[in-house]
Amino acid sequence: MQLSESKAILFNKLFERDACIRCILRVFKITEISTYRETQQFIQLLFDVGKLIGNENKLVEEYDFLYYKRKREIIDSDVQPQTCHSSLKDQFIKNPFHTFDKINKCLICHGILQCLDDQKFISILVDEIQQKQYQFEAFKFQVKTPIGCQIRQLIIVNQCISEIGQIDPLYEYIRTPNFATDIKICVKWIMCSLLSEFLKVPSDPNDDRFQICLNFENIGDDVKQFEQFKQLISNIDDQIWEEKITKKLKMNDPQLKAETHNRLLQKKNQQNQPFLPTQNNLEKISKLNNNQISQYQIVNVNYPVKLEVTTSYQNIFIKGNYIKLARYISQTPWIIDGNKIYEDSIEDLVSAEACKIFKPSSVKFHSGGREDIDVRMLGNGRPFAIELVDPHQGLQNQTQEILDQIESKINSQNVVKVTPLAYTDTNIFGDLKNSETNKVKAYCCIVECKNIINEDLIEQANNIKDLVIKQKTPIRVLHRRTLMVRDKIIHSLLVKKINEKWLLVYVLSSAGTYIKEFIHSDLDRTVPNLCTLLQNECDIYQLDVIKLYEKINEDVIIDFKNLDKECGCKI
Amino acid sequence: MQQIEEQQQQQGQDQDDDLMIPLNVQARLGEFTDRYFVKSYSEHQYVFQHSNRLYLCGLNKNHPIVKSDSDIKEIEFTQKEQLVKGKKKKGGLKVKSNTVMLKVHLENGEVYEVLAGQDGYIIEMNENLQKNKQYLKQYPETKGFVCIIQGCRK
Numbered sequence: 140m141q142l143s144e145s146k147a148i149l150f151n152k153l154f155e156r157d158a159c160i161r162c163i164l165r166v167f168k169i170t171e172i173s174t175y176r177e178t179q180q181f182i183q184l185l186f187d188v189g190k191l192i193g194n195e196n197k198l199v200e201e202y203d204f205l206y207y208k209r210k211r212e213i214i215d216s217d218v219q220p221q222t223c224h225s226s227l228k229d230q231f232i233k234n235p236f237h238t239f240d241k242i243n244k245c246l247i248c249h250g251i252l253q254c255l256d257d258q259k260f261i262s263i264l265v266d267e268i269q270q271k272q273y274q275f276e277a278f279k280f281q282v283k284t285p286i287g288c289q290i291r292q293l294i295i296v297n298q299c300i301s302e303i304g305q306i307d308p309l310y311e312y313i314r315t316p317n318f319a320t321d322i323k324i325c326v327k328w329i330m331c332s333l334l335s336e337f338l339k340v341p342s343d344p345n346d347d348r349f350q351i352c353l354n355f356e357n358i359g360d361d362v363k364q365f366e367q368f369k370q371l372i373s374n375i376d377d378q379i380w381e382e383k384i385t386k387k388l389k390m391n392d393p394q395l396k397a398e399t400h401n402r403l404l405q406k407k408n409q410q411n412q413p414f415l416p417t418q419n420n421l422e423k424i425s426k427l428n429n430n431q432i433s434q435y436q437i438v439n440v441n442y443p444v445k446l447e448v449t450t451s452y453q454n455i456f457i458k459g460n461y462i463k464l465a466r467y468i469s470q471t472p473w474i475i476d477g478n479k480i481y482e483d484s485i486e487d488l489v490s491a492e493a494c495k496i497f498k499p500s501s502v503k504f505h506s507g508g509r510e511d512i513d514v515r516m517l518g519n520g521r522p523f524a525i526e527l528v529d530p531h532q533g534l535q536n537q538t539q540e541i542l543d544q545i546e547s548k549i550n551s552q553n554v555v556k557v558t559p560l561a562y563t564d565t566n567i568f569g570d571l572k573n574s575e576t577n578k579v580k581a582y583c584c585i586v587e588c589k590n591i592i593n594e595d596l597i598e599q600a601n602n603i604k605d606l607v608i609k610q611k612t613p614i615r616v617l618h619r620r621t622l623m624v625r626d627k628i629i630h631s632l633l634v635k636k637i638n639e640k641w642l643l644v645y646v647l648s649s650a651g652t653y654i655k656e657f658i659h660s661d662l663d664r665t666v667p668n669l670c671t672l673l674q675n676e677c678d679i680y681q682l683d684v685i686k687l688y689e690k691i692n693e694d695v696i697i698d699f700k701n702l703d704k705e706c707g708c709k710i
Numbered sequence: 711m712q713q714i715e716e717q718q719q720q721q722g723q724d725q726d727d728d729l730m731i732p733l734n735v736q737a738r739l740g741e742f743t744d745r746y747f748v749k750s751y752s753e754h755q756y757v758f759q760h761s762n763r764l765y766l767c768g769l770n771k772n773h774p775i776v777k778s779d780s781d782i783k784e785i786e787f788t789q790k791e792q793l794v795k796g797k798k799k800k801g802g803l804k805v806k807s808n809t810v811m812l813k814v815h816l817e818n819g820e821v822y823e824v825l826a827g828q829d830g831y832i833i834e835m836n837e838n839l840q841k842n843k844q845y846l847k848q849y850p851e852t853k854g855f856v857c858i859i860q861g862c863r864k
């Protein structure tokens with residue numbers, strides 16, 4: 140760092156005000172990374188500064204490896220998670236991994252930049268990360284810092300410069316907001332190389348797979364610091380509001396204008412909100428001019444900075460088609476009051492093996508539509524995707540062999556079968572949604588009629604094409620669906636007689652049709668229905684989904700009519 | 711792929727043998743309303759409760775309208791129609807079990823009042839009764855139901 144006399148004077152002032160050396164280097168916007176890391180250079184720097192201000196050894200004597208021998212007065216904080224404003228509650232760290240509670244810490248960064256080099260700190264950080272047992276080959280490093288640091292920096296710098304009293308182009312640069320290097324960047328410069336040395340993997344900001352995030356939190360101090368500015372900022376805001384309102388009130392009658400003005404003013408003053416530490420408010424403060432800022436004091440609180448370390452791995456998606464061969468299996472676990480109503484679920488059966496191998500924190504199951512519990516899903520299967528959230532063992536297991544292993548394990552149980560499995564990404568959601576709303580489906584059901592069946596009507600039913608039906612929301616789902624009329628299309632029917640009163644009915648319909656209600660008419664709330672087509676009273680005995688088609692065309696109808704031969708019952 | 715499909719169909723059929731339909735016995739499985747509803751009857755009317763706790767209300771077989779030889783001339787809806795909105799069915803008409811929902815005029819001049827039968831909010835009145843008045847008489851317990859009611863929240 141090249142020292143001029145004006146720089147040295149400012150350096151000395153900031154040092155006297157208990158800013159740590161790294162923070163001072165940040166204020167001067169030094170961007171050579173080695174300066175932040177070489178701790179031996181600091182002593183030489185302090186010696187050089189001392190020489191320029193005329194007292195060589197003064198600063199060196201007071202220096203104690205980034206910590207200071209002077210202590211400051213501190214007051215207790217009364218900002219606790221239970222009593223603070225509701226929007227801040229989520230930001231408190233409940234189980235901090237580490238707390239920085241040394242009293243003699245930097246005024247600006249509260250000790251964050253001071254003890255990152257500490258061997259003990261690094262070793263417990265590395266232990267914590269390795270304890271979680273992730274597989275990774277590179278990491279991306281993220282940092283969050285408390286927002287109060289920037290306020291304190293603004294106040295200190297302006298106060299020091301005003302105290303010096305000289306006019307210098309350097310001081311004007313330093314005073315502009317956002318001139319200094321950010322704390323987060325400094326933390327990254329120091330930590331990335333240290334962590335990669337200990338974890339033995341490189342740090343790569345472009346590799347999104349594995350992320351380590353350090354979250355420093357100090358809300359008690361932030362709240363106290365921002366509260367000070369409340370009066371001044373609200374005065375400025377009031378002025379702006381006045382100007383806006385007088386432009387908007389366009390009434391000609393002056394008395395009415397005054398009344399409305401008062402009414403709006405009262406309404407605004409009723410909302411007496413505290414001035415919270417947010418990014419928005421920080422920008423308002425940085426627009427204040429330098430004299431205004433210098434008047435404020437820095438609030439020292441005894442609320443230590445807390446640190447939380449979180450690690451996460453990118454989610455893995457696996458897609459496929461599933462077939463359900465048995466009945467009374469729900470799609471996702473059905474739990475009422477802590478009791479499982481049905482033992483098995485498709486989600487459990489499909490994702491059990493994948494969970495054992497990849498060890499995710501949780502699993503999400505997505506599918507393109509669903510079927511009732513007592514309905515089988517046959518044919519080419521329904522598309523689905525499972526999302527493994529935060530898989531610990533994801534790196535080396537993402538291979539085709541593992542997929543084959545999972546597939547054979549699931550299929551061997553003979554209840555639910557999947558094919559074919561493949562890795563995918565978030566684009567799968569568009570495909571699943573598309574499948575739910577657009578695909579044409581073929582069903583097979585066994586129907587019982589009250590009266591003897593009329594064969595001519597069967598002929599007529601087999602010849603219908605694209606019959607539009609109107610379905611009111613079925614009674615069995617009316618408790619959780621909106622009451623409305625849905626138009627659906629029955630593309631084709633194939634009715635075969637089993638005996639005088641029993642039928643085998645194949646239905647080809649658009650997506651989202653309630654087939655059971657089409658057959659038994661749901662107390663005539665679905666019209667037209669099979670009862671009206673066959674002029675009989677029909678009831679459905681069992682239902683299977685046979686095949687899914689992409690969209691309707693002539694080939695699909697021909698294929699549908701041949702389904703009977705493909706999978707005909709033994710009659 | 712076709713072979714696998716056929717195999718699966720075979721397997722599916724084998725599993726189905728447990729649920730064999732009674733092909734040789736001309737037995738009646740039961741009405742749709744027997745499957746999901748718990749039925750309770752009062753003197754002239756019924757209230758069927760579905761397993762999802764919605765109520766289906768209407769006339770039972772002992773009601774004079776059903777027993778009478780005379781056909782129905784006109785059905786008058788005595789309450790104002792209120793449409794329900796959304797999944798929670800907000801905006802429905804609040805009724806008590808003795809609120810009069812319909813006034814039925816028979817051909818022979820007799821007039822009968824039909825009560826709601828259950829406390830709660832009306833989700834839907836049976837619109838088919840406007841076009842097919844005789845359903846009320848011919849199929850009182852199925853197609854000729856009067857209304858669907860959502861019970862009050864506890």
